[in-house]
Amino acid sequence: QKEVEQNSGPLSVPEGAIASLNCTYSDRVSQSFFWYRQYSGKSPELIMSIYSNGDKEDGRFTAQLNKASQYVSLLIRDSQPSDSATYLCAVNIRYKLVFGAGTILRVKS
Amino acid sequence: DGGITQSPKYLFRKEGQNVTLSCEQNLNHDAMYWYRQDPGQGLRLIYYSQIVNDFQKGDIAEGYSVSREKKESFPLTVTSAQKNPTAFYLCASSITGVDTQYFGPGTRLTVL
Numbered sequence: 001q002k003e004v005e006q007n008s009g010p011l012s013v014p015e016g017a018i019a020s021l022n023c024t025y026s027d028r029v030s031q032s033f034f035w036y037r038q039y040s041g042k043s044p045e046l047i048m049s050i051y052s053n054g055d056k057e058d059g060r061f062t063a064q065l066n067k068a069s070q071y072v073s074l075l076i077r078d079s080q081p082s083d084s085a086t087y088l089c090a091v092n093i094r095y096k097l098v099f100g101a102g103t104i105l106r107v108k109s
Numbered sequence: 110d111g112g113i114t115q116s117p118k119y120l121f122r123k124e125g126q127n128v129t130l131s132c133e134q135n136l137n138h139d140a141m142y143w144y145r146q147d148p149g150q151g152l153r154l155i156y157y158s159q160i161v162n163d164f165q166k167g168d169i170a171e172g173y174s175v176s177r178e179k180k181e182s183f184p185l186t187v188t189s190a191q192k193n194p195t196a197f198y199l200c201a202s203s204i205t206g207v208d209t210q211y212f213g214p215g216t217r218l219t220v221l
Contacts, residue, residue, distance in 0.1 A: 004151075008149075031207075032207060034210075036212075042214070042215070043199055043212040043213060043214050044152070044212050045212070046209060046210075046211065049209050088152070090210075092207060095206045095207060096154060096167070097142075097154075097210055098154075099151040100151055101149070101150055102151055
């Protein structure tokens with residue numbers, strides 16, 4: 001089992017819809033969780049971090065964490081074509097950041 | 110401007126050559142990291158350093174070497190022992206080893 005798993009996609013949503021990206025992780029003691037966005041040919045940029053169970057909102061983005069289920073998700077409301085990118089989930093496991101392979105999101109106008 | 114710089118942006122290497130990738134940060138971060146990304150894959154940790162003059166191997170350290178003589182700098186050498194070095198190399202830094210990591214723009218290495 002991979003330490004951090006994401007559906008590779010692509011996930012296609014129409015402009016204005018909600019995009020839902022999911023991530024599961026294997027280490028029960030992980031305390032820090034991150035979502036990065038990566039455009040083709042560019043480096044990852046941080047979208048959100050989350051440390052506690054529940055929801056954390058920042059503009060159009062909401063991160064959700066459920067430590068009991070070892071599950072973290074990212075919701076993007078009012079999706080825009082500029083949101084089309086690869087979204088990387090990262091989990092701090094034993095003081096190292098472990099990345100999932102990423103989910104490709106395509107927002108169709 | 111505070112940030113992380115990597116140079117060069119593109120690098121071409123002949124087989125059998127060693128090459129060094131530069132990573133500099135002026136964020137006053139203690140921890141620095143090197144990752145490798147292959148097409149369609151996530152990031153894999155090569156080496157990391159949590160403090161000056163100390164560094165640890167990551168998951169794929171074979172064929173790579175690093176140094177951390179200054180807080181601002183964490184160069185990565187790709188040696189001839191690395192059999193498949195063509196990849197996108199990313200440097201990152203964080204305040205400490207458990208904090209959010211921020212990435213430089215990356216270096217794309219191609220072996221000719």
